[in-house]
Amino acid sequence: MRSKLPLAAVLLTVAACQSAPAEATGGASGVVTWAASADRMSDGVAGRSYRLVVHTSVGGTGVRVRLSNAFGDRPITFDSAYAGLQKQGAELRPGSNRRLAFGGARTVTVPAGATVWSDPLPGKLPTASHLVVSLHSPDAAGPASGHWMAMQTSYATQGDHTAEDSGTPWTIPTGSWFYLDAVSVQASRGTGAVVALGDSITDGWQSTSDLNRRWPDYLARRLQKTDTAVKGVANEGISGNKVLADGAGQSSLNRLERDVLSQPGVRTVFLFQGVNDIKAHTGVTADDLIEGYREIIDRAHAAGKCVVGATVGPFKGWHEWDAAGEAVRQEVNTFIRTGGEFDAVTDFDRILRSPYDQERMLPVLDGGDHIHPNDKGMQAMADAVDLTALACDTSG
Structure with missing residues (x-):
């Protein structure tokens, strides 16, 4: 309205x-x-x-x-x-x-x-x-x-x-x-923002155009209704983007300063990325991707920001899926969940996957291509985010 x-x-x-x-x-x-x-x-x-x-x-x-x-x-x-x-x-x-x-x-x-x-x-x-x-x-x-x-x-x-x-x-x-x-705007003292750093899923592909139904949009609406210091949401997703390599836009490692750390009032980086690195069949290993995550975490922490990591969602049925890539995804997700290096974790994989085939997206959340969620999937992702984790203390 x-x-x-x-x-x-x-x-x-x-x-x-x-x-x-x-x-x-x-x-x-x-x-x-x-x-x-x-x-x-x-x-x-x-x-x-x-x-x-x-x-x-x-x-x-x-x-x-x-x-x-x-x-x-x-x-x-x-x-x-x-x-x-x-x-x-x-x-x-x-x-x-x-x-x-x-x-x-x-x-x-x-x-x-x-x-x-x-x-x-x-x-x-x-x-x-x-x-x-x-x-x-x-x-x-x-x-x-x-x-x-x-x-x-x-x-x-x-x-x-x-x-x-x-x-x-x-x-x-x-x-x-x-x-x-x-x-940007001038908001009351203490108000902060979260930056969603990601690829086409964050960019909103398969959500309904002109209705602001990307998952960061749903997240922004949740934040406005909640008593939290984090109110701003910046969507820094690029379709086809990777953590490690330039291609569809500069890699997240190469655009981190301009797109994320230079934005005013940023308290938390929400990192949801990796599927394009995995499915590209370029030989990227779980260790490679984890090292990329660690560099983003280190640079964000050095700038006084918290980092929330999100697990990589299922994509079986997408034309680039194979068992080898799935194995990398599972290893990467284990690190995100249990590695202890992110300040908080949101398990998008758990939210999106089918209970009958955990390598596939739940059909009711699938935008139709088996990798990008539809509007319901986007909302389910936003609803899974722990809003208190976005306001984590950066003073330490």
């Missing part, structure tokens, strides 16, 4: 700042409320505008957005950027669309390989908002940075229509997010 907050109270201002939003006055802290891992996309189009629809988690004041040119091979200029609230499709709620600024300027140039945060917008963004970020670049060229499998319809058009509430000019629907990779 969309918020009924008065429209004039929602969003605006700006400063080119490459650091994450930090502690603010009045006892507030910067917390990531939405994120999507960037990857190399097709070439950017000069003069194109994007109207990007995202669903936030924690509410707060001082909204900031992070623009990414992480995979660009040249600088990109954004000469117009706005943030508002969705009415329907590409149409915005009247009065909600406010101009973003960067270092006090309306224009920002993001160097190749870099990201940049906007200045905070005055006003409040409600919990679970349908936020719309509109961007225009006069000179986009070369590889764009973005997230190709959004499971959410956004929109594009030629020319600068970013300031308009109307959805009429936005005639090009897209299932990807371009140049936008994070949104």
Whole structure:
């Protein structure tokens, strides 16, 4: 359900700042409320505008957005950027669309390989908002940075229509997010976030598009209803992604800093990944994958974050399944459950597997391809997470 907050109270201002939003006055802290891992996309189009629809988690004041040119091979200029609230499709709620600024300027140039945060917008963004970020670049060229499998319809058009509430000019629907990779708010002191680091299951494949039924979305809804300090959820899943090797996006080891540790207010890393390493038939052993997990744990701990590990789910029936890969999965899951190196464990394998064939997913939770859960499976995963484990103490 969309918020009924008065429209004039929602969003605006700006400063080119490459650091994450930090502690603010009045006892507030910067917390990531939405994120999507960037990857190399097709070439950017000069003069194109994007109207990007995202669903936030924690509410707060001082909204900031992070623009990414992480995979660009040249600088990109954004000469117009706005943030508002969705009415329907590409149409915005009247009065909600406010101009973003960067270092006090309306224009920002993001160097190749870099990201940049906007200045905070005055006003409040409600919990679970349908936020719309509109961007225009006069000179986009070369590889764009973005997230190709959004499971959410956004929109594009030629020319600068970013300031308009109307959805009429936005005639090009897209299932990807371009140049936008994070949104933060200022929340009450002590509020934290969890980052879900994963692959296509976390990315939401086989969940229903445009309805926010990925398992991190269900988790975010649980957190908003619970008395816990962790309220923000960032989804850093990439379809096809691996822990150890680049391919579909940089490996988790190589993107950990940008996608996870650099996000504001992160308290806990939720690591649910490994099936793509296992099923790729590249000779990855359980020991290889466990060493990758250990590196992520060590780096997250060094940054003061807790790490929750999730067991790798069943995938028998998927075309790349074989007995050898299954043996690796079982060995890896034994380590996750009993190794004692994660701060907490969520047993997704136990939740998803069939009691009649524990190498297969329970049919009622199966999205149809025997590796990706459907909406019910996504909700079952989120319901299995111990919310108290997400607020673990990082002081030690």
